[in-house]
Amino acid sequence: MDKFKHLKTTAIPLPSQDIDTDQIIPARFLKATSREGFGENLFRDWRFNEDGEPKKDFVLNNTDYSGSILVAGRNFGCGSSREHAAWALVDYGFRVVISSYFADIFKGNALNNGLLPIQVSDEVLDMLLTNVESNPALEIEVDLEAQTLSVPSINLLESFDINSYKKTCLLNGYDDIDFLLSKMNKIKEFENNYRGF
């Protein structure tokens, strides 16, 4: 997993609410057996028509917008547990998703892949969406160490929550498995006293 400390970039607005993982990556593209390459089919059915032609009105096809932050509507990532959704976003080049609500499993999957989900209030999200939509050059700055999100040009400075353990993982680029493997003695000890099934 890549380390994450600090990021300053323009953002891509996607105001739809309840964006489910079937939209992020439709099931028919889940047949790969490696983690790479899913970015190609990110938001596939919103991005391309049936013949594979890009749909002009979809934001990822609008060259005005670029950047590695996705600003998305409330309840992002609901639906299936497929980690492919997080892989597709990372593979496409996103490092941060900002929304006012994240589905649980998506949030966990994102954090396990170096993708930072930042939850803000509905008001802040509205403000960000409006400003990013009207000004594609708007830069957003994320500082994980300080847990802040700032947009100096519109006087926005917000702090965000993140579990302290998850924060350490992201900052250092290590994951849960490394941690759990360091606890094997505890786990075996638990098993010895466990009634089991």
Place this chain on the structure above:
Amino acid sequence: MGKTLFEKTWDSHVVDKVEGGLEILYIDRHFIHEVTSPQAFDGIRKRGTGLFRKEKIVATADHNVPTINQHLPIQDPLSRFQVDTLIRNCDEFGIELYGLGHPFQGIVHVIGPELGITKPGMTIVCGDSHTSTHGAFGTIAFGIGTSQVEQVMATQCLLLERPKTMRITIDGELGKGVYAKDIILHIISKLTTAGGTGYFVEYAGSAIKALSMEARMTICNMSIEMGARGGMIAPDETTFNYIKGREFAPKGEEFEEAVEYWSTLYSDDDAVFDAEHTFDATEIEPMITYGTNPGMGVGITKSIPTKAIKGNEASFAHSLDYMGFKAGDKLIGKQIDHVFIGSCTNSRIEDLRIVANYVRGKKKAGNVKAMIVPGSKQVEEQARREGLHEILREAGFELRSPGCSACLGMNDDKVPPGKYCISTSNRNFEGRQGPGARTMLVSPFTAAVIAIEGKIVDVRNYVEEGVNI
């Protein structure tokens, strides 16, 4: 203070509490399938950890398998590669695999319970969000991502934040033509798709107590559709009787001992939940969804709402546009094109019986393509023994072999663009059943009636006395 069912079960699995409020939770059973496991096996190989407790893993092939000619090599090269990869991985690591051709093969959430693998008080995970199904037995069961699949393979544990607890109580008797699927669609339509986020739900109340195990599974299955991590129901006589005698159920004295323990798994009278909701079963109608998330559901005779809940206007308009509906439209009388009966929500023997009992001696409408996909080989065999397949075939239903099928359209079982599909599955997302497919979620009984009528009707008028299980 007493403990909730969830807390009793969770606490007995905590290995350690760590920094940031996270807990290491021990996992009793791990189900894997072809789609979300290959990258985890790769990770294990790369790290060189091996599998810590391979005997706690059970594998099946369900998500992308074809539902016709399962005895032949899989046509689609990508699907074949994925299924072959599962076979190779299970072989290499020594994992029990119920693959294509095995008498136990089927949708992972159908086979766990029917084989007696799922038992009260367990923790169960799988790289599939509908793992919540197993909660019907009083287990903590939830879906995980592939990185977590790898964690469980390597350590039999997960690092988790403890979810909050919610109790949903449904009291009263269900009306005629109303089933478990209607209960859960009703709940989600009230609480919305994010209403359960951060919670683990316990379903309680007289309406839940009265349900069979399979109906309870339908309810717990869709917990994830309101954003909850999982749902569970306290085990009781119904649970014990269901488990007794199954392939991997404890036998004899062991069973008696197990029941003794299982009987302690309930929420104490003075246990406190972080959130509580109550519903009146008598007010629940047969439900149908009109939009593109499972929260967009109404009683079948109701109109589509005229406006979205606050802040959801854009998605609401887009969703109706996708479905080809207008706000305020009545659903009754709308023509439909496809009927899909299947998925881990409703593909068990009771579901097939409900459908067969209704369509016996009738013919599906000419404008409808009707497909039934049993949840497992065992369900398929049982249906055959009971003669259900004959009844269904004569009514014009196409009978397939087990798999996830048109629930997620990974194989060829897709609904064509713009077509309306009445489906007993759990997700009506855009494109879920194929690009442009328009899915409307219902119970198996509602699906059966609509298949025959060819359009949406008030199914309560079609309940036949004596055959309505």
